[in-house]
Amino acid sequence: MEINNSKEKRIRELEGQIKEQEKLASLGMLSAGIAHEIQNPLNFVINFSKISGQQLSDLSGIIDENSRHIPADDRQDIKDILTGLQENMKKIMEHGNRATGIIRGILLYSRGKEGEFILSRVQQLTKEYVWLAYHAMRANYKNFNIAIRENYAEDIPPVKLIPQDFSRAILNVMNNACYAVWKRQQNSPEAYSPEINVTLEKQGDRFILSIRDNGEGMNEDVKQRIFDSFFTTKPAGQGTGLGMAIVRDIIENKHHGKIQFDSIPNEYTCFQFIIPII
Numbered sequence: 001m002e003i004n005n006s007k008e009k010r011i012r013e014l015e016g017q018i019k020e021q022e023k024l025a026s027l028g029m030l031s032a033g034i035a036h037e038i039q040n041p042l043n044f045v046i047n048f049s050k051i052s053g054q055q056l057s058d059l060s061g062i063i064d065e066n067s068r069h070i071p072a073d074d075r076q077d078i079k080d081i082l083t084g085l086q087e088n089m090k091k092i093m094e095h096g097n098r099a100t101g102i103i104r105g106i107l108l109y110s111r112g113k114e115g116e117f118i119l120s121r122v123q124q125l126t127k128e129y130v131w132l133a134y135h136a137m138r139a140n141y142k143n144f145n146i147a148i149r150e151n152y153a154e155d156i157p158p159v160k161l162i163p164q165d166f167s168r169a170i171l172n173v174m175n176n177a178c179y180a181v182w183k184r185q186q187n188s189p190e191a192y193s194p195e196i197n198v199t200l201e202k203q204g205d206r207f208i209l210s211i212r213d214n215g216e217g218m219n220e221d222v223k224q225r226i227f228d229s230f231f232t233t234k235p236a237g238q239g240t241g242l243g244m245a246i247v248r249d250i251i252e253n254k255h256h257g258k259i260q261f262d263s264i265p266n267e268y269t270c271f272q273f274i275i276p277i278i
Contacts, residue, residue, distance in 0.1 A: 045096050
């Protein structure tokens with residue numbers, strides 16, 4: 001009788017996880033639609049910021065040509081205002097382009113061809129999805145705040161990746177890292193400083209992405225089961241248990257790379273993606 005109850009419980013858990021995946025699939029379609037609608041006004045923001053920046057440069061030139069007609073005090077004030085406006089335009093373009101990159105990634109999830117390798121800047125792709133995971137965590141957990149330290153080697157050339165899959169692997173590991181430091185923070189003294197270190201380095205004909213957090217870590221049982229389908233340490237409704245199984249499939253089967261990790265309870269967890277440069 002106890003065995004049957006255990007099986008029934010497991011079946012209910014699996015059914016719940018499948019339903020959760022269906023909800024996520026629907027959410028993905030909705031997100032893709034929203035992303036597509038946002039893209040057009042975002043393009044206007046970026047284009048008009050470029051035009052405004054050029055107009056400010058032209059205005060600055062005109063002011064310089066007619067500076068003798070402007071009192072010295074006013075001339076300095078005008079220059080300071082123009083400098084501030086030009087810096088604002090640069091920031092608008094910078095963050096607008098970053099938002100465009102994130103939207104491209106969302107659309108790749110929904111429309112990308114299955115298994116299509118695309119020449120990609122792994123540094124840019126990594127940065128976008130590291131911060132996307134961070135902001136998603138902040139949206140879901142009140143007062144969540146951590147230090148993220150990044151070090152991306154510039155000598156990694158463009159790499160052929162399946163962008164929508166590789167970025168999904170980053171998101172899954174980053175989500176776990178954010179959750180691990182948040183969990184430790186709940187039970188730690190104020191002196192604890194949660195942080196995640198993300199590094200990219202080139203070693204011969206491969207690159208290595210490392211994501212290391214100083215969160216709650218993993219015990220031996222979790223280490224043994226981390227890649228098992230439907231295994232999760234998160235409370236019911238907060239994890240499907242598919243994340244790390246998907247990550248291993250993406251890195252090892254689709255990108256012919258290797259995933260490895262190390263962890264000590266209440267000290268750190270570090271995951272590494274080791275992928276050939278092709």
